[in-house]
Amino acid sequence: MNYVLGIDGGGSKTVCVLMDETRQVISRGKAGASNYQSIGVDAARQSIEFAIMAATDQAVNITKPIKITAICLGLAGIGRAEDIEVVKGLVQQLQNSELLPIKWALSASDIVICHDALIAMVGGIGNHxxxxxxxxxxxxxxxxxxxxxxxxxxxxxxxxxxxxxxxxxxxxxxxxxxxxxxxxxxxxxxxxxxxxxxxxxxxxxxxxxxxxxxxxxxxxxxxxxxxxxxxxxxxxxxxxxxxxxxxxxxxxxxxxxxxxxxxxxxxxxxxxxxxxxxxxxxxxxxxxxxxxxxxxxxxxxxxxxxxxxxxxxxxxxxx
Amino acid sequence: MNYVLGIDGGGSKTVCVLMDETRQVISRGKAGASNYQSIGVDAARQSIEFAIMAATDQAVNITKPIKITAICLGLAGIGRAEDIEVVKGLVQQLQNSELLPIKWALSASDIVICHDALIAMVGGIGNHxxxxxxxxxxxxxxxxxxxxxxxxxxxxxxxxxxxxxxxxxxxxxxxxxxxxxxxxxxxxxxxxxxxxxxxxxxxxxxxxxxxxxxxxxxxxxxxxxxxxxxxxxxxxxxxxxxxxxxxxxxxxxxxxxxxxxxxxxxxxxxxxxxxxxxxxxxxxxxxxxxxxxxxxxxxxxxxxxxxxxxxxxxxxxxx
Known part of the structure; x- marks a missing residue:
């Protein structure tokens, strides 16, 4: 089974869902703000890491090992090409995290970065x-x-x-x-x-x-x-x-x-x-x-x- | 001859004029910002002190001693009763300043404190x-x-x-x-x-x-x-x-x-x-x-x- 991570990062909280390829949400985790332009890249990375950890810690008890094959991050204030590069770098760093009980080796094309309006639309409607x-x-x-x-x-x-x-x-x-x-x-x-x-x-x-x-x-x-x-x-x-x-x-x-x-x-x-x-x-x-x-x-x-x-x-x- | 000080204190500069009782401006001094709500009371007092010093230092060479019999401060953002009390206290402190080459012993009723719109109006028109x-x-x-x-x-x-x-x-x-x-x-x-x-x-x-x-x-x-x-x-x-x-x-x-x-x-x-x-x-x-x-x-x-x-x-x- 393939798994993906969906992340909603905003100015007050970060939410992560772990989803399987049948669109089933396996688990969900929450953490603090991750709008990196306000709080800095390190603090944003930490919130995203915590949210992923909160979601995946629950899931490994049910089904393991979890192999993540793609991730999408919808972030407030993201738009410019520089922003996208910063966030891609942040995801690459997270793949080396020893805190996360998941396996992933994502290429750049498996990482989707977009602004929060797109994920709100796709989630809200359930359609692209x-x-x-x-x-x-x-x-x-x-x-x-x-x-x-x-x-x-x-x-x-x-x-x-x-x-x-x-x-x-x-x-x-x-x-x-x-x-x-x-x-x-x-x-x-x-x-x-x-x-x-x-x-x-x-x-x-x-x-x-x-x-x-x-x-x-x-x-x-x-x-x-x-x-x-x-x-x-x-x-x-x-x-x-x-x-x-x-x-x-x-x-x-x-x-x-x-x-x-x-x-x-x-x-x-x-x-x-x-x-x-x-x-x-x-x-x-x-x-x-x-x-x-x-x-x-x-x-x-x-x-x-x-x-x-x-x-x-x-x-x-x-x- | 009686002299008064007129002070215009704002967010970017402070201007002081020394005026005699015939409405003649004897001298004029400038200093930095004095909007105390933004920069704090101490910094505002310092700017006002510098502006008075700049105005009076020139004047003592011409006419001395200068006895100040009233002062008016028109300050940006002044309105509430608390503001007026803060600024009155600030003026009382300035009367003990050893930097200023003037004599003054003002009672509370000789100190006029008002907002910057009033002094702009009175100065602009030359009338109350x-x-x-x-x-x-x-x-x-x-x-x-x-x-x-x-x-x-x-x-x-x-x-x-x-x-x-x-x-x-x-x-x-x-x-x-x-x-x-x-x-x-x-x-x-x-x-x-x-x-x-x-x-x-x-x-x-x-x-x-x-x-x-x-x-x-x-x-x-x-x-x-x-x-x-x-x-x-x-x-x-x-x-x-x-x-x-x-x-x-x-x-x-x-x-x-x-x-x-x-x-x-x-x-x-x-x-x-x-x-x-x-x-x-x-x-x-x-x-x-x-x-x-x-x-x-x-x-x-x-x-x-x-x-x-x-x-x-x-x-x-x-x-």
Whole structure:
């Protein structure tokens, strides 16, 4: 039996699945962050090694020896040719690890390295063709067609892009609060909801939280929940923010469809990320708007996790 | 003769003017940054001390002894009551400095501490009443009426506010480039202008510059110049960015006018910051739009620097 490793490496955790050639997940392991551009190559390699170890330690008790014939790593922030070389080097180093209870001698062509949107799409749909609309802390719309042609829109990060993401929804919510305070924006219940949720006595404290307490993108993105709640409760300003996010995703998705699915096949589109789980009907609005424009698109929630998608991409190397 | 010190403390430099009671500037000194929230109280105190020393060392050769009877410090990021207390303590410490060739024994009421928008307004207009529309790295519109009532709009910093600032114009320019690349935005000459100006081979390199080379707000804000240039050359997308900035400032300014100048007096408004110096007619567009709405408002460029405004505010303590 042939086995592969599928790895999902992100800014908060790394997941590894050990998969056999029948697409069966034998075992699964987790470890810390592995976005090497932020934490460095050594720390990333360690997290990936731990995740593989956690997955394979369980498995060797059931079936041994495990011979790994391919690996796919889907990593946040991977794109440039240099990145791919760095990660290939990292995998070569891991093959000499004495911690891992597996046998592998992979050639470069057995190592698949891609960005996290691709594995989220393949895992979410369970297929190599389709579209993912990811709206977590960041955002991206990414598709791959039957010919293997890919197209991405967005994914430019929190400074330059990420429209429709939890981060941008949160920022828009805080901005609406400040504009209401300044008198340049409409009154909104977001003012009281933010104050109550964050236990603030005044709005200066909100600004202090964000600038002086070293709040990062993740902490700010968590505030999207407040905007979502206010929208669900009927606040007009909050609903406008959600509608803007929906409109962005519809525009981004239609750009991907026009460009690589112009023959309009029946098509699955998976939505991933916390933003789609809200109470403000963002998912319903997005789906309704998209399906009206493209009746053959089926919008789904993920069938499997991204690491599973990485496993499927590794399996492709066997055929 | 009574003398006062006027101090303008910011994120890149500190300026001190020594002024006599006839509003005459006797001398002027400069030192490094003094925004204590970023660099710490000790470093800020040192910069302020150096700036005072640079100003007073020259002056003691002309006229001595110099007895300082009031001081005004206008500092970036000052707002909360805690900030004011910190800076008052800092001034008390400076009075014990053996480096400074001046005599002073100021009581708390002779120490004026305010934010940088107020001294920019007072210096820019040469008067305690009026409005400042500041558009440098950040942005704020701030006014004070004859009754001493103040109103500010914006000034919420680069994450939450600063619409119309160099930083936000730069970000909007880069976003327009990325949207053109993604296919979700209009084609724009900004793509080629950015590439040429930054000597980039491709757009990934632009993203790398901003995220991976540790570019801060100041470095990004400098790119506003490119957007301004493209707008001046007739690019539609760049002109839309400039027009959005103009519209923001008109809205912010009219909010200040409605709120504290509702009796519609003849009124001077000073524009400060690099953004107003561009080639894209942003200043002309803003002035035209504002004067149409409020014919009694006179839009001017600064008559004096902010430290001069701090001097005038200190002089008020003498009367």
């Amino acid at each position: 063709v389709g579209i993912v609309a990811a709206a977590g802390t960041g955002s991206i719309v990414f598709g791959r067609n039957h010919q293997g042609v890919t197209k991405r829109v967005g994914g430019w990060g929190y400074i330059l892009g990420d429209e429709g993401s939890a981060y941008k929804i949160a920022i828009a919510g805080v901005q609406a609060v400040l504009k209401a305070y300044d008198g340049t924006g409409m009154p909104t219940s977001l003012v009281d909801i933010f104050k109550a949720y964050l236990e603030l006595s005044n709005l200066e404290a909100l600004v202090e939280l964000i600038y002086r307490r070293g709040w990062g993108v993740t902490e700010i993105a968590a505030l999207a929940e407040i905007v979502d709640l206010a929208a669900a409760l009927g606040d007009k300003v909050a609903n406008q923010i959600i509608d803007d996010a929906v409109q962005y995703f519809v525009k981004a998705t239609s750009t991907v469809i026009e460009q690589i699915f112009s023959d309009r096949p029946t098509l699955e589109l998976v939505t991933t990320g916390s933003v789609w789980q809200g109470k403000s009907k963002m998912h319903e609005k997005y789906t309704a708007s998209l399906v009206q424009q493209f009746p053959d698109v089926k919008v789904i929630f993920p069938k499997h996790e991204p690491a599973y998608g990485a496993g499927l991409l590794a399996l492709q190397k066997l055929s | 009443v009026g409005i400042v529309a500041a558009a440098g790295t950040g942005s704020i519109v701030f006014g004070r009426n004859h009754q001493g009532v103040t109103k500010r709009v914006g000034g919420w910093g680069y994450i939450l506010g600063d619409e119309g600032s160099a930083y936000k114009i730069a970000i909007a320019g880069v976003q327009a480039v990325l949207k053109a690349y993604d296919g979700t935005g209009m084609p724009t000459s900004l793509v080629d202008i950015f590439k040429a100006y930054l000597e980039l081979s491709n757009l990934e390199a632009l993203v790398e510059l901003i995220y991976r080379r540790g570019w801060g707000v100041t470095e990004i804000a400098a790119l506003a110049e490119i957007v301004d240039l493209a707008a001046a050359l007739g690019d539609k997308v760049a002109n839309q960015i400039i027009d959005d900035a103009v519209q923001y400032f008109v809205k912010a300014t009219s909010t200040v006018i409605e709120q504290i100048f509702s009796d519609r007096p003849t009124l001077e408004l000073v524009t400060t910051g690099s953004v107003w110096q561009g080639k894209s007619k942003m200043h002309e567009k803003y002035t035209a739009s504002l004067v149409q709405q409020f014919p009694d408002v006179k839009v001017i460029f600064p008559k004096h620097e902010p430290a001069y405004g701090a001097g005038l505010l200190a002089l008020q303590k003498l009367s």
